[in-house]
Amino acid sequence: MNAEPSGSILLIRHAVTDAVGIRLAGRSPGHGLNQCGRAQAERLRIRLSPLNLAAIYSSPLERAVETAEPVARDRGLRVEPLMELIEIDFGAWTGSTFEELAADPRWVRFNQHRSMAPVPGGERATDVQARIARAMDEAGARHPNQTVAFVTHADVIRLAILHLAGAPIDFIGRFEISPASITAVDLHGEGAVLRYVNDRA
Numbered sequence: 001m002n003a004e005p006s007g008s009i010l011l012i013r014h015a016v017t018d019a020v021g022i023r024l025a026g027r028s029p030g031h032g033l034n035q036c037g038r039a040q041a042e043r044l045r046i047r048l049s050p051l052n053l054a055a056i057y058s059s060p061l062e063r064a065v066e067t068a069e070p071v072a073r074d075r076g077l078r079v080e081p082l083m084e085l086i087e088i089d090f091g092a093w094t095g096s097t098f099e100e101l102a103a104d105p106r107w108v109r110f111n112q113h114r115s116m117a118p119v120p121g122g123e124r125a126t127d128v129q130a131r132i133a134r135a136m137d138e139a140g141a142r143h144p145n146q147t148v149a150f151v152t153h154a155d156v157i158r159l160a161i162l163h164l165a166g167a168p169i170d171f172i173g174r175f176e177i178s179p180a181s182i183t184a185v186d187l188h189g190e191g192a193v194l195r196y197v198n199d200r201a
Contacts, residue, residue, distance in 0.1 A: 007140055008147040008195070010048075011157045011183040014063040015040035020179060024101065025063075026094035027087050032062045040180035045070040047182075047201050053077070054146035057139070059085040059153060067180065068151040084135035085152040091122025115169040125169050129159040136160065140187040157183055164192050 015037035019025040033041060048071050058068040060081040068079045093101060101107040110117040114125040132152075139148050154177040161175055162168070164185065176198050177183070184195040 006189055007143055007145055007187040009136055009139055009185045009187065010051075010053075010147065010149045011160055011185065012044070012067065012149055012151045013154050013157055013177050013179055013181050014059070014061075014067040014151060015044070015180040017063050021098070023095065023097050024090055024093055025087070026090035027061065028094050029062065033066045037063070037067070037179065041067045041070050043201075044180050044182075045074055048149070049074060051147060053149055054143045055080060055139075055148045056151065057082040057085060057135075057148065058151040059087060059156075061087060061153075064151045064153070068149070071149065071151075079151075082135060082150075084131040085150055085156060087153040088119070088125075088128050088155055089123035090119055092120040093122070111173065113170055114172050125155075125159060125172070128156060129163050129169065132156050132160045133163045136185065136187075136192070140192075160185075161194065161197060164194055 015033050017025065017031045017037055018034050019031050025031045044067065053075060056068050056072045056077050057080045058064045060083065064085070065079055065081070072079045093107065106120060110119065118124060135150065155172065157177045158172045158175050159169065161183065162171060178198055178200050180200070182199045183197045186193045186195050
């Protein structure tokens with residue numbers, strides 16, 4: 001694909017909270033950034049300062065909004081909550097520690113076969129992928145020839161990458177998406193191209 005991009009989307013994972021790596025926070029409230037996360041958000045603000053962002057969309061969860069706010073404040077923009085960017089609904093698993101989940105065969109099966117294994121009382125990976133793909137398409141149409149930021153969650157970004165790559169959902173564990181990292185997507189009239197993944201600068 002040689003055509004010039006008609007716009008870009010920056011897929012940004014929220015910065016660190018006390019739950020990261022310990023507990024499956026899911027959509028539960030009360031998981032704001034910790035001290036390390038606030039420092040990451042500030043570094044992210046500095047990294048993005050040279051870019052002209054037309055809009056900043058965020059998952060409505062605290063940890064994403066708090067990551068997005070310094071970037072938006074720099075530009076006099078408003079953080080625009082977007083439900084399509086919200087974390088996966090992990091249903092009955094929400095709030096469990098990863099140690100507890102490791103003993104649950106349903107969790108093991110879910111991580112081996114995301115395309116088919118259900119989340120008890122939660123959301124299917126295929127539905128999450130459909131909503132992030134829709135959000136990217138709509139942002140491209142709404143902001144032609146502009147760059148926008150999506151502040152969201154690790155698995156949502158992984159599912160976006162798999163959608164763009166045309167790769168199976170069961171490959172989701174093959175991509176590392178670190179807190180406060182950036183994955184860049186260039187939009188073209190005939191599709192989209194991954195420019196880079198998990199840039200932590």
